[in-house]
Amino acid sequence: MNKKVLHIIFGFTFLMMGYGVIYASNNAEANAEHVLDQKSRDLVFSESSADPQRFSSPEERREYWQKKSEQLPHKSFWTTKREEAKQKLLELGHKIFGPNAEPAFDYVIEVIFNVPLLIVLLSLIIAFLLNVFLVAIFVLVTNLFKNTKEKYYAGLRERYEGVLTSFLFEEIEAQETVQKLGKVKTTSGRKILIDILFNYLNNLSGEYSDRILMLYLRLGLQYESIRKISSMFFHNRIQGIRELSNMYPSGAKNIIVRYIRDKNDMVRNEAQIAYVYLDQAASFDFLDNLKRPFSRWAQLNALNFVKLHEKEVPSFDQWIHSENNDIQDFCVRMINYYQQTENSHEIISMLEHANDQTRLYAYQAVRSMNLLDAKEIIKGKFGLETRRNKLEIIAALENIGDENDFDFLDRLVLGDDIEIKLAVCKVLYKMGEKGIAHLNELNANAEQDLGPFIEHIKDPRN
Numbered sequence: 028m029n030k031k032v033l034h035i036i037f038g039f040t041f042l043m044m045g046y047g048v049i050y051a052s053n054n055a056e057a058n059a060e061h062v063l064d065q066k067s068r069d070l071v072f073s074e075s076s077a078d079p080q081r082f083s084s085p086e087e088r089r090e091y092w093q094k095k096s097e098q099l100p101h102k103s104f105w106t107t108k109r110e111e112a113k114q115k116l117l118e119l120g121h122k123i124f125g126p127n128a129e130p131a132f133d134y135v136i137e138v139i140f141n142v143p144l145l146i147v148l149l150s151l152i153i154a155f156l157l158n159v160f161l162v163a164i165f166v167l168v169t170n171l172f173k174n175t176k177e178k179y180y181a182g183l184r185e186r187y188e189g190v191l192t193s194f195l196f197e198e199i200e201a202q203e204t205v206q207k208l209g210k211v212k213t214t215s216g217r218k219i220l221i222d223i224l225f226n227y228l229n230n231l232s233g234e235y236s237d238r239i240l241m242l243y244l245r246l247g248l249q250y251e252s253i254r255k256i257s258s259m260f261f262h263n264r265i266q267g268i269r270e271l272s273n274m275y276p277s278g279a280k281n282i283i284v285r286y287i288r289d290k291n292d293m294v295r296n297e298a299q300i301a302y303v304y305l306d307q308a309a310s311f312d313f314l315d316n317l318k319r320p321f322s323r324w325a326q327l328n329a330l331n332f333v334k335l336h337e338k339e340v341p342s343f344d345q346w347i348h349s350e351n352n353d354i355q356d357f358c359v360r361m362i363n364y365y366q367q368t369e370n371s372h373e374i375i376s377m378l379e380h381a382n383d384q385t386r387l388y389a390y391q392a393v394r395s396m397n398l399l400d401a402k403e404i405i406k407g408k409f410g411l412e413t414r415r416n417k418l419e420i421i422a423a424l425e426n427i428g429d430e431n432d433f434d435f436l437d438r439l440v441l442g443d444d445i446e447i448k449l450a451v452c453k454v455l456y457k458m459g460e461k462g463i464a465h466l467n468e469l470n471a472n473a474e475q476d477l478g479p480f481i482e483h484i485k486d487p488r489n
Contacts, residue, residue, distance in 0.1 A: 109140070180219060195227075201238075217248060220246070224248070225273065265297045283302055283305065295325075304332055309338035317351055320353050326356075343365075347373050355380070356382075452466060452480040
């Protein structure tokens with residue numbers, strides 16, 4: 028059961044218990060007052076029937092009745108406790124809610140202590156039934172409105188799809204199609220029309236996609252997408268970016284560039300990816316002043332796009348010293364991927380970077396680009412690196428190492444780390460005849476049982 032429901036049930040139970048105590052105290056007080064009144068009447072009658080000669084003067088008689096009245100209790104136990112509880116509740120409420128809420132709080136306390144329990148219960152039952160009735164009416168009206176709206180939109184979608192299908196199959200001319208669909212003036216209707224065109228564009232190509240783009244522009248639907256991209260809601264901005272980048276490529280670039288630095292991560296990623304798609308020169312100039320994160324997802328999409336369309340990319344050394352670490356990582360990886368050897372000195376400089384991940388990308392670039400000038404540097408940094416980076420340094424020696432590195436690798440084999448020991452054996456095995464001979468020599472050493480590692484490396488399944 029929902030915790031909120033349990034809290035309501037428990038609160039209602041304690042409230043009813045409180046009302047029960049108050050109701051019982053009221054009954055006890057009434058009974059006590061009735062008994063006291065009866066005793067008082069009996070005392071009065073008994074004393075009034077006494078011999079009037081016993082009092083010598085009116086003063087003596089007054090003094091006698093004064094003493095008798097002091098012997099009668101004026102308040103019952105329940106009355107006293109009830110007033111004490113009421114006073115404590117008032118003091119507590121004034122401390123919690125402050126002076127501004129005192130009148131309202133005092134009124135609620137007066138109702139609780141003075142209104143009979145039956146009336147309170149009846150009022151709560153009526154309020155509960157009224158609430159259930161209103162909620163039921165609201166749900167019914169909401170469902171009716173929702174179903175009616177869905178049927179209306181389904182009808183519009185079916186009608187628009189019929190016109191668009193006839194246009195794509197050249198059953199009707201473009202002018203007639205524009206006239207028919209141009210009558211759609213409502214925001215909801217034009218939104219449905221954009222959704223249909225966007226869906227068709229993603230599933231059709233060639234001549235069909237050109238006709239869809241022409242229809243989108245002639246109907247002026249790009250202005251609807253521009254309104255979406257200016258929305259305060261991030262999902263509308265994302266949808267607007269997608270629509271403009273796919274169906275209005277000629278004018279979308281200058282609009283989308285404003286959202287490359289958006290505060291929302293999802294909007295910013297969508298804008299960065301779209302900008303790369305729209306930038307025919309693949310200039311990556313949006314990196315110039317990018318201060319916010321450049322996500323891995325956006326980086327992968329950018330790389331995939333330039334690979335797919337075989338774009339000529341710029342030299343990434345111009346951004347490698349950006350203050351944005353995401354851009355630094357991206358530039359190292361792009362220099363590595365496109366083998367921009369003219370920027371090898373920048374890769375070597377990134378070996379001193381404070382970020383472990385950035386150094387990892389630099390070690391991978393050293394390995395892939397065969398940067399011999401970096402060999403002694405990475406060997407010197409081995410002892411200070413993370414475990415993952417140590418393994419990458421050893422892997423780099425597979426491409427740039429030689430017999431001069433045997434002493435360095437021998438020291439690593441003497442360690443207890445199984446993974447590093449296996450990586451060293453693999454590097455030696457792939458160094459050629461000299462490496463294999465040195466590995467066998469190490470294996471012959473009684474202190475080093477490298478047989479299992481060598482067998483593992485020779486196994487074609489690994």
